[in-house]
Amino acid sequence: MRASSQIRFACHAMVVAAGLLWAAAPAGAQQPIKLGFFGPLTDRFAALGIDAKKGADLAIKLANDAGGVNGRKIELVAYDDRGNRTESIAVVRKMIEQDNVVAIVGGSLSLTSIASAPVANEEKVPMVAAYSNAVGVVKGNDYVFRWASVADVQGWVMAHHAVQERGYKKFALLMQDEEYGRGIINGAEQGLKKLGGEVVYKKAFPPTEREFRAIMTEIKALNVDAVLMSGLGPVLTAGGRQGYEIGVFPKAQLYVGCDLNEADWFTGIGENGDGTIGTLEFITPTDNAITKKFMADYEAAYKEKIITHEAGLAYDATRLIIDAMKRGGVDREGIRKALAETKSFTNLSGVKISYTELREPMLPIALGRWDKASQQIKLMKFVEDPALIDPRPWYQYYK
Amino acid sequence: MNATVLGQQLVNALALGSVYAMIAVGLAMIYGVLRILHIAHAGIYTAGAYLGLLAFRETGNLVIALIVAMTAAALLGALIERFIYRPMLARPRIVALIASIGLFICLSDLFRILAGPHQLAFDVPELAGRYTAGGITVSGIDLVILGGTAAIFVALWFVIRKTSMGFAIRAVAQDVETAKTMGIDVDRSVSRVFMIGSAIAAFGGVAVAILYNAVYTTMGDMIGYKGLALIVIGGFGSISGAVLAAFLLGFAETALTTYMDLPLSREGIAMLMLVLLILIRPQGLLGKA
Numbered sequence: 001m002r003a004s005s006q007i008r009f010a011c012h013a014m015v016v017a018a019g020l021l022w023a024a025a026p027a028g029a030q031q032p033i034k035l036g037f038f039g040p041l042t043d044r045f046a047a048l049g050i051d052a053k054k055g056a057d058l059a060i061k062l063a064n065d066a067g068g069v070n071g072r073k074i075e076l077v078a079y080d081d082r083g084n085r086t087e088s089i090a091v092v093r094k095m096i097e098q099d100n101v102v103a104i105v106g107g108s109l110s111l112t113s114i115a116s117a118p119v120a121n122e123e124k125v126p127m128v129a130a131y132s133n134a135v136g137v138v139k140g141n142d143y144v145f146r147w148a149s150v151a152d153v154q155g156w157v158m159a160h161h162a163v164q165e166r167g168y169k170k171f172a173l174l175m176q177d178e179e180y181g182r183g184i185i186n187g188a189e190q191g192l193k194k195l196g197g198e199v200v201y202k203k204a205f206p207p208t209e210r211e212f213r214a215i216m217t218e219i220k221a222l223n224v225d226a227v228l229m230s231g232l233g234p235v236l237t238a239g240g241r242q243g244y245e246i247g248v249f250p251k252a253q254l255y256v257g258c259d260l261n262e263a264d265w266f267t268g269i270g271e272n273g274d275g276t277i278g279t280l281e282f283i284t285p286t287d288n289a290i291t292k293k294f295m296a297d298y299e300a301a302y303k304e305k306i307i308t309h310e311a312g313l314a315y316d317a318t319r320l321i322i323d324a325m326k327r328g329g330v331d332r333e334g335i336r337k338a339l340a341e342t343k344s345f346t347n348l349s350g351v352k353i354s355y356t357e358l359r360e361p362m363l364p365i366a367l368g369r370w371d372k373a374s375q376q377i378k379l380m381k382f383v384e385d386p387a388l389i390d391p392r393p394w395y396q397y398y399k
Numbered sequence: 400m401n402a403t404v405l406g407q408q409l410v411n412a413l414a415l416g417s418v419y420a421m422i423a424v425g426l427a428m429i430y431g432v433l434r435i436l437h438i439a440h441a442g443i444y445t446a447g448a449y450l451g452l453l454a455f456r457e458t459g460n461l462v463i464a465l466i467v468a469m470t471a472a473a474l475l476g477a478l479i480e481r482f483i484y485r486p487m488l489a490r491p492r493i494v495a496l497i498a499s500i501g502l503f504i505c506l507s508d509l510f511r512i513l514a515g516p517h518q519l520a521f522d523v524p525e526l527a528g529r530y531t532a533g534g535i536t537v538s539g540i541d542l543v544i545l546g547g548t549a550a551i552f553v554a555l556w557f558v559i560r561k562t563s564m565g566f567a568i569r570a571v572a573q574d575v576e577t578a579k580t581m582g583i584d585v586d587r588s589v590s591r592v593f594m595i596g597s598a599i600a601a602f603g604g605v606a607v608a609i610l611y612n613a614v615y616t617t618m619g620d621m622i623g624y625k626g627l628a629l630i631v632i633g634g635f636g637s638i639s640g641a642v643l644a645a646f647l648l649g650f651a652e653t654a655l656t657t658y659m660d661l662p663l664s665r666e667g668i669a670m671l672m673l674v675l676l677i678l679i680r681p682q683g684l685l686g687k688a
Binding site: 038042044047048050105203205206208210211213215217218220221234237238241245246247263264267268269270271367 | 401403404407409411412414427452511515516517518519520522524527529536539611612613615616617621622651652656657658664665666
């Protein structure tokens with residue numbers, strides 16, 4: 001045998017040996033399963049994305065500690081989209097094409113998720129939008145699921161509670177002017193129209209707004225029964241605080257969306273805000289053992305007691321994908337199929353949730369009330385009536 | 400609209416105008432002496448809020464917090480002038496403008512890294528009180544903003560008009576070369592302008608942080624853009640013009656966002672005012688043609 005043949009033979013032997021070693025290696029030595037994540041980790045909306053990533057990281061850590069998926073560890077491949085539509089498209093494309101992720105946890109805003117969801121859909125990569133509430137994120141994208149309520153549902157639940165249970169008649173609507181905020185106010189407006197509530201004031205404002213005194217002064221003069229407001233945490237905090245200072249609240253009832261559950265509200269509302277009602281997708285604390293364990297795990301991991309909207313929803317969305325991997329396998333199509341077949345997944349508040357055919361969850365809304373004394377959101381009740389929480393009727397408003 | 404609501408809106412507009420004036424005056428002064436659009440001024444305003452909060456948490460005393468914030472901001476302003484702008488003065492002004500934008504972005508990221516992404520509360524219980532007269536409510540922080548702005552502008556007027564330092568600053572603003580031939584230390588005057596403007600911006604940052612009970616990394620963004628619009632509206636480099644423009648903007652925003660359903664944000668209103676004024680009076684309200 002010539003020298004070159006000997007070298008070739010040795011090389012082939014090494015390749016075969018390496019292959020045998022790889023096949024015989026314990027499961028833990030296998031390549032990790034790559035799960036994509038994108039969200040605003042820097043810039044204006046960084047707090048939201050960073051909290052969402054905390055939730056996703058914790059879910060993965062707990063899953064890996066428990067043995068991963070059939071012995072394979074899960075790895076979160078996280079990218080910063082800076083809350084920017086163009087950037088979100090770029091990072092989602094990157095994680096699909098270069099990192100070869102099997103699924104994506106959307107830890108981003110409605111506006112960025114709407115931009116990037118079609119990319120995941122075209123590439124047939126299942127994506128679960130953790131906290132994006134705008135219909136456009138999921139609608140028309142067969143591989144995109146949501147683990148939050150449709151924004152309009154929150155507005156509808158607010159309107160229903162205000163009219164049917166409190167007997168309020170006269171309303172002011174304050175709308176953060178982007179997809180999420182518009183959705184909540186659309187739900188509220190349609191609901192009030194249906195139930196006979198009168199809207200005497202409506203005002204839109206940008207997500208950067210912090211100055212509500214002029215608006216609150218005007219609302220005060222109208223003697224409304226309730227103000228229904230959409231917006232991100234800092235906006236709700238500023239509006240709530242200034243409304244109390246001007247004297248609109250608590251005479252009028254303040255209703256806000258799920259972003260009541262933001263660190264900004266907890267730290268910023270101060271002596272104001274008592275009695276504000278929020279439409280939440282989960283609530284902590286509860287007496288449920290699942291909630292208690294989650295809160296203990298979260299506090300142990302991050303030394304923080306406040307479980308923000310984004311952290312909690314991203315935690316559950318990530319657990320849902322991991323659960324789908326276990327049920328459907330770790331390939332993209334298997335995960336998509338398993339997600340679509342989800343019938344009874346327990347969220348961190350201990351509520352069982354199933355998916356509709358539109359890949360939207362039938363998610364009970366937790367009506368929570370801000371309690372100034374304990375500086376906590378207290379559970380009033382879970383709204384579970386399908387006529388109130390069904391996301392499907394709201395699709396008609398988004399062509 | 401009844402008189403009470405109108406009165407309340409006037410108070411709201413005055414407080415808003417005062418806040419804008421505190422950022423615009425520094426920008427106008429700096430433009431006046433260096434002809435630089437100092438975008439990073441909004442970063443100093445934010446730095447003032449963070450430094451004030453830090454000092455307040457340590458001491459529990461708002462006066463000390465204001466002194467610390469204003470002093471530190473003044474030093475920061477002087478450092479920026481000395482080490483960033485001064486070496487660039489021989490180059491076209493666009494170079495300094497780009498450096499300023501870069502510095503502002505860096506400062507925002509620095510705040511996020513040091514203080515975290517969430518907004519921080521700046522709660523001063525002593526200022527939480529509300530005073531109502533004739534149905535018009537004024538909060539403690541409103542009084543601090545209105546009183547502080549008035550005191551600062553009286554002091555500024557005195558310094559600029561009645562002291563040798565102010566004379567030097569005015570001379571530099573009018574003509575640098577002539578000021579040099581008159582024996583004025585131009586570098587020192589410019590440095591002082593940065594210190595004064597930065598200290599006023601820091602006062603504004605602390606006041607706004609208390610007003611909204613929030614300190615956050617991007618709090619300077621919008622007010623920074625508005626500040627630039629205001630110095631153009633006021634007349635490039637005109638301090639009194641910038642102050643006048645700030646109050647006009649406060650009133651315009653309050654009136655337009657409240658009583659007209661314009662599909663415009665507050666920033667949009669400021670920019671609309673800017674465009675209209677440039678068309679009608681290109682030199683600005685108090686600028687020279």
